[in-house]
Amino acid sequence: MNSIGKRVLVSGGGGFLGAYLCDELLRRGDIELLVCVDNFWTGLEANLAHIDDARFRLVRSDIEAFRSDIDFHEAYHLASPASPPWYMSDPGRTMSANLVGAMRILELLAPGGRMCFTSTSEVYGDPAVSPQPETYRGSVDCTGPRSSYDESKRATEALLFETRRTRGLDLRVARLFNAYGPRMREDDGRAVSNFIAQALRGDPITIFGDGKQSRSWGYASDIVEGMARYFWRDTFDYDGPLNLGNDREVPVLEIAEYVSKVTGNGRIVFEPPLPQDPSNRCPDLTIARRILPGWSCGISYEDGIGRTIDWFRARLADPERLVAAGGG
Amino acid sequence: MNSIGKRVLVSGGGGFLGAYLCDELLRRGDIELLVCVDNFWTGLEANLAHIDDARFRLVRSDIEAFRSDIDFHEAYHLASPASPPWYMSDPGRTMSANLVGAMRILELLAPGGRMCFTSTSEVYGDPAVSPQPETYRGSVDCTGPRSSYDESKRATEALLFETRRTRGLDLRVARLFNAYGPRMREDDGRAVSNFIAQALRGDPITIFGDGKQSRSWGYASDIVEGMARYFWRDTFDYDGPLNLGNDREVPVLEIAEYVSKVTGNGRIVFEPPLPQDPSNRCPDLTIARRILPGWSCGISYEDGIGRTIDWFRARLADPERLVAAGGG
Numbered sequence: 202m203n204s205i206g207k208r209v210l211v212s213g214g215g216g217f218l219g220a221y222l223c224d225e226l227l228r229r230g231d232i233e234l235l236v237c238v239d240n241f242w243t244g245l246e247a248n249l250a251h252i253d254d255a256r257f258r259l260v261r262s263d264i265e266a267f268r269s270d271i272d273f274h275e276a277y278h279l280a281s282p283a284s285p286p287w288y289m290s291d292p293g294r295t296m297s298a299n300l301v302g303a304m305r306i307l308e309l310l311a312p313g314g315r316m317c318f319t320s321t322s323e324v325y326g327d328p329a330v331s332p333q334p335e336t337y338r339g340s341v342d343c344t345g346p347r348s349s350y351d352e353s354k355r356a357t358e359a360l361l362f363e364t365r366r367t368r369g370l371d372l373r374v375a376r377l378f379n380a381y382g383p384r385m386r387e388d389d390g391r392a393v394s395n396f397i398a399q400a401l402r403g404d405p406i407t408i409f410g411d412g413k414q415s416r417s418w419g420y421a422s423d424i425v426e427g428m429a430r431y432f433w434r435d436t437f438d439y440d441g442p443l444n445l446g447n448d449r450e451v452p453v454l455e456i457a458e459y460v461s462k463v464t465g466n467g468r469i470v471f472e473p474p475l476p477q478d479p480s481n482r483c484p485d486l487t488i489a490r491r492i493l494p495g496w497s498c499g500i501s502y503e504d505g506i507g508r509t510i511d512w513f514r515a516r517l518a519d520p521e522r523l524v525a526a527g528g529g
Numbered sequence: 530m531n532s533i534g535k536r537v538l539v540s541g542g543g544g545f546l547g548a549y550l551c552d553e554l555l556r557r558g559d560i561e562l563l564v565c566v567d568n569f570w571t572g573l574e575a576n577l578a579h580i581d582d583a584r585f586r587l588v589r590s591d592i593e594a595f596r597s598d599i600d601f602h603e604a605y606h607l608a609s610p611a612s613p614p615w616y617m618s619d620p621g622r623t624m625s626a627n628l629v630g631a632m633r634i635l636e637l638l639a640p641g642g643r644m645c646f647t648s649t650s651e652v653y654g655d656p657a658v659s660p661q662p663e664t665y666r667g668s669v670d671c672t673g674p675r676s677s678y679d680e681s682k683r684a685t686e687a688l689l690f691e692t693r694r695t696r697g698l699d700l701r702v703a704r705l706f707n708a709y710g711p712r713m714r715e716d717d718g719r720a721v722s723n724f725i726a727q728a729l730r731g732d733p734i735t736i737f738g739d740g741k742q743s744r745s746w747g748y749a750s751d752i753v754e755g756m757a758r759y760f761w762r763d764t765f766d767y768d769g770p771l772n773l774g775n776d777r778e779v780p781v782l783e784i785a786e787y788v789s790k791v792t793g794n795g796r797i798v799f800e801p802p803l804p805q806d807p808s809n810r811c812p813d814l815t816i817a818r819r820i821l822p823g824w825s826c827g828i829s830y831e832d833g834i835g836r837t838i839d840w841f842r843a844r845l846a847d848p849e850r851l852v853a854a855g856g857g
Contacts, residue, residue, distance in 0.1 A: 339669075343684075356683070
């Protein structure tokens with residue numbers, strides 16, 4: 202096999218999931234160059250510090266501003282904050298990263314190149330149906346406090362599917378449900394990392410609302426495996442967006458209680474609900490099961506949260522080493 | 530009154546509604562400068578040719594690329610194709626005009642300046658409730674062939690409301706339902722202009738689908754009057770997006786039959802439905818009636834279509850003069 206290797210672009214490769222994706226890409230033998238573009242707004246350079254591979258190049262930049270003469274065979278567009286406190290703090294930047302970032306990447310793709318986009322279950326908003334199939338059109342308040350994230354993911358899907366319709370594009374859109382695991386920021390602001398960080402600090406575990414809101418809890422390595430299988434295979438008999446997540450629907454309170462039990466920090470306190478926090482979230486995985494046979498989020502929350510607690514605990518003890526180690 | 534007059538920006542001022550808005554703005558005595566930015570993708574320079582006012586400046590540019598040292602007191606963001614064949618032909622450009630255009634305009638606003646955005650009833654998609662109140666979250670397929678328009682309007686609303694929440698912004702968002710009238714392009718591609726142009730050419734009147742799909746038919750001067758009253762008044766006890774349209778819900782077939790009757794061209798033909806054409810559309814005007822007392826779409830479709838036919842007929846006879854004349 203002496204064909205020329207592939208040139209690959211990852212935006213947001215310093216993020217929680219982005220760094221795992223870079224690791225997976227570098228396991229492939231057919232890649233000659235992996236350019237990771239990240240502005241480290243929510244990503245962390247430490248997430249990439251362990252990478253020692255001559256094919257890897259890190260560019261510190263907003264993806265919208267990234268200029269290059271390279272034409273990429275594959276692009277993975279992950280650049281975006283994913284946690285409400287982060288995207289709510291700078292909605293314009295969030296929308297620019299997603300949509301203007303996607304426009305920029307389309308200009309950098311080689312003819313016939315593949316565009317892979319990490320969309321989100323948040324395109325379904327506060328869903329009126331459960332589980333949510335990919336055909337569900339969603340219930341998003343486009344004027345609400347979560348709209349910068351939800352609507353920029355929806356708009357970026359629109360841009361990409363419509364670009365495919367009008368100009369042709371090898372396209373993969375994954376709608377990721379909640380993911381958690383090692384490499385999350387302590388100040389990420391989502392439930393699992395909040396609970397663990399609070400418990401390990403000896404603070405009360407804070408639940409916003411009554412804790413009955415359900416979520417899909419996908420362990421990072423399961424989600425990334427699903428992404429890799431979906432993004433890397435060449436042909437499917439399906440060309441719509443694909444749900445990737447855990448369809449075991451678990452209330453937030455149950456997660457808090459489990460973290461409390463495992464860490465031995467028993468105190469849970471309740472705060473007023475976050476604005477427009479969805480009441481439920483569960484992927485319909487019918488299509489994922491069909492086109493990715495054998496794939497599932499097999500790591501239970503009990504197992505995954507245990508591993509995540511171990512990692513957070515170790516990071517508190519030796520931040521330098523453990524951020525880099527990733528985990529899994 | 531010797532206070533300094535206002536500097537005003539209109540994007541898309543050469544469009545069907547944009548040109549009426551420019552006319553209305555130039556009737557105001559408190560404006561010292563009106564800058565109209567249009568790339569004339571779907572707008573027409575002829576729509577502005579009648580303007581003879583030293584305060585008026587026309588800039589031929591994409592709004593995203595418009596640079597200026599002027600800080601504007603008011604901005605009206607209308608730049609966007611509004612008809613399916615146009616926006617479906619270049620979805621990326623449509624999304625850029627709306628969202629990136631809005632980002633650009635926000636940078637040009639003077640502190641405390643007012644941002645006015647013409648959103649659309651298309652944010653409701655193919656609605657499951659009728660009439661549609663502003664709180665209805667919509668039913669839009671964000672991967673579908675109408676998504677570049679629908680989702681870029683939704684995303685631009687999100688950008689603006691979230692900018693207001695995080696940084697403060699004097700904001701008006703009007704959700705315009707179907708409008709028609711003089712100055713529409715013959716090749717606009719929406720129902721009224723299609724029917725009239727076909728009938729006056731002696732061609733069959735084409736209906737896509739069975740014609741039972743309903744629409745709100747707002748005559749241009751009524752819609753523009755609603756916009757002016759909403760955009761120009763300083764205070765309201767309501768700060769959400771505002772429906773503006775005609776709540777007399779009329780099927781497309783009835784409009785075709787009326788055009789047929791008035792023009793004496795009796796032949797109506799049916800073609801397959803357009804992809805994801807909404808089945809119904811009717812504004813809930815409860816809020817508009819409360820905050821804009823006395824305003825309504827008072828011009829019936831019978832009257833408005835009659836005027837529009839007269840204008841199209843006259844334009845066919847003397848294109849130069851009648852495009853400029855506008856009508857009303």
